[in-house]
Amino acid sequence: MAGVAFLNGQYVxxxxxxxxxxxxxxxxGTGAFEGIRGNWNEADGKMYMFKLREHYERMLRGCKxxxxxxxYTIDELIQITIEVVERSxxxxxxxxxxxxxxxEEKVANLNLRSLADGFMCLAVPFGNYIDSDGAISCQVASYxxxxxxxxxxxxxxxxxxxxxxxAKTDAIAMGFDEAILLNMDGHVCEGTGENIFFVDGDTIxxxxxxxxxxxxxxxxxxxxxxxxxxxxxxxxxxxxxxxLYTAEEVFLTGTAAHIQGVGSVDYRxxxxxxxxxxxxxxxxxxxxxxxxxxxxxxxxxTVAEPKGAAS
Numbered sequence: 363m364a365g366v367a368f369l370n371g372q373y374v375x376x377x378x379x380x381x382x383x384x385x386x387x388x389x390x391g392t393g394a395f396e397g398i399r400g401n402w403n404e405a406d407g408k409m410y411m412f413k414l415r416e417h418y419e420r421m422l423r424g425c426k427x428x429x430x431x432x433x434y435t436i437d438e439l440i441q442i443t444i445e446v447v448e449r450s451x452x453x454x455x456x457x458x459x460x461x462x463x464x465x466e467e468k469v470a471n472l473n474l475r476s477l478a479d480g481f482m483c484l485a486v487p488f489g490n491y492i493d494s495d496g497a498i499s500c501q502v503a504s505y506x507x508x509x510x511x512x513x514x515x516x517x518x519x520x521x522x523x524x525x526x527x528x529a530k531t532d533a534i535a536m537g538f539d540e541a542i543l544l545n546m547d548g549h550v551c552e553g554t555g556e557n558i559f560f561v562d563g564d565t566i567x568x569x570x571x572x573x574x575x576x577x578x579x580x581x582x583x584x585x586x587x588x589x590x591x592x593x594x595x596x597x598x599x600x601x602x603x604x605x606l607y608t609a610e611e612v613f614l615t616g617t618a619a620h621i622q623g624v625g626s627v628d629y630r631x632x633x634x635x636x637x638x639x640x641x642x643x644x645x646x647x648x649x650x651x652x653x654x655x656x657x658x659x660x661x662x663x664t665v666a667e668p669k670g671a672a673s
Contacts (some may be wrong), residue, residue, distance in 0.1 A: 366449040367484040368442050373449060376484055384467035386477055391521020393463035394424030397617050400447055400456040400485060400666070401653045407667065409447055410654040411458070414440055414664040416579050417617075418460070424517035425462050429474040432462035432481035440664060442483055447666040450485045457488035457618065463520070491555070491618035497625025497637045498539035500553070500612075502603065503529035507543040507551040507574050515574045526554035540614070542606065542627065545574045550601040556619045557581040560601060561611035561640045570598040580615040580648075587647050592640070611638030620652075621645045 365376035387393045396417045400409045418436045425432060434442065443458060450456075465480025492498055505528050508515050513522045526543075533541035533554075542558065545551040550569055552558050557578040560567045566588050569575050588594040606612060612624040612632045621644050623637035632638075637645075651659040 364451065365485060366446055367482060368446050369482040370480065373445065376450070376486075379482065379484065381465070381480075382467045384469055385463075386466050386468055386471065387463035387520060389469050390464070390472075391519070391524070392428060392474065392477075393461050393520035394421055394428055394430060395459060395461035395463075395518050395520060396421045397518070398443070398458040398460070399488070399617050399652070400452075400458055402452075402454050402456070403654050404453075406654070407453070408654065409452075409456070409666040409668055410652060411443070411447075411664040411666065412617075412652040413579050413583070413662055414443065416582075420518065420577070420579070421460065421462065424519055427514055427517055428462075428464070428519065430462050430464065430479045432479060434481065439483075444664065444666045446483050446485050448669050451668045452485065452487055453668055454487050455489060456485045458483065458485045461520070488618075491616070491620075492539055492622060494539055494622075497623040497632070497635065498614075499537075499626045500540045500542050500606075500624050500628075501533045501536060501538040502606065502628055503533065503541040503543045503554075505529045505532075505541075505543060507545045509546045509574055516571065516577055518576070530554040540624075544603060545569075547573075547600075548603065549573055550603060550606060551575055553614045553616070553619075556614035556616035556622065558601075559584065559613050559615065560605055560609040561613075561638060562609055564593075565595040565597060566640070567597040567599060567601055567605070569601050573600060578616060580617055580620070583648070583651075584615050584621065584644055587644060588640075591647055592643060594640070606632075609633075611641050613638070613641040613644070621648050 367379035460483040464477045466478040529541040606627045614622045623641045625635045
């Protein structure tokens with residue numbers, strides 16, 4: 363697969379972007395990262411990246427938690443990302459992974475402040491995050507979501523994602539598409555890589571940030587669209603597990619997952635088991651925005667023009 367990565371201050375072929383086996387981040391998960399979609403618009407031959415600045419603002423907050431400095435401003439990080447996308451040349455939907463990480467090749471060192479920092483950015487082709495065109499099945503995970511007093515879940519930190527990986531792997535092994543985690547208080551938290559929403563009448567509820575959820579960029583977007591475009595009420599609050607089984611609609615949101623309807627939880631149908639009408643309306647609003655097809659929201663997009671067709 364062709365592609366270009368940015369590593370150690372240089373643009374290199376993706377296949378040549380390597381780190382040593384003693385790299386601290388490999389052993390201890392000491393990295394702060396983002397997942398950013400590049401949405402290809404075939405009609406105008408451009409790649410659109412939604413709220414790219416907000417992604418890097420969140421990454422830098424994660425860096426602060428890990429005593430890291432990637433060595434670039436947000437504007438510089440945006441330009442690096444555009445360059446990676448354009449040099450890689452993919453003319454299809456892609457997933458962009460920037461990461462700041464403890465790059466020093468040193469093991470048995472748990473003092474973050476004594477370690478050197480690195481930064482990398484790559485892009486790869488990427489289709490549906492969950493292999494389903496309809497509503498998905500979910501399982502309430504036996505694993506609980508990590509609490510802020512353990513590892514701060516408000517940031518995308520590499521090691522933290524083992525929590526999600528264990529829950530997701532178990533759900534798939536049991537025949538489900540996705541897992542939903544509860545927090546340590548037993549309230550609904552989020553999916554393994556998505557925020558979660560509940561629809562009842564003209565109200566949409568979602569777990570508050572104090573429930574130990576990631577402050578998702580797609581989450582914020584959906585809240586704004588529901589209020590401003592659909593005129594719905596939004597409640598950010600603690601959500602009981604029982605609401606997973608009784609809500610009219612449940613849907614998940616994330617950069618990778620977009621807006622994904624939930625058809626069942628623990629074998630119980632949500633609504634009629636399909637994608638609900640509010641979920642569908644939000645999907646119909648969201649997808650044209652992130653593909654550069656809604657002029658009202660063009661200011662939230664960063665545009666790249668891939669140079670040639672990579673495969």
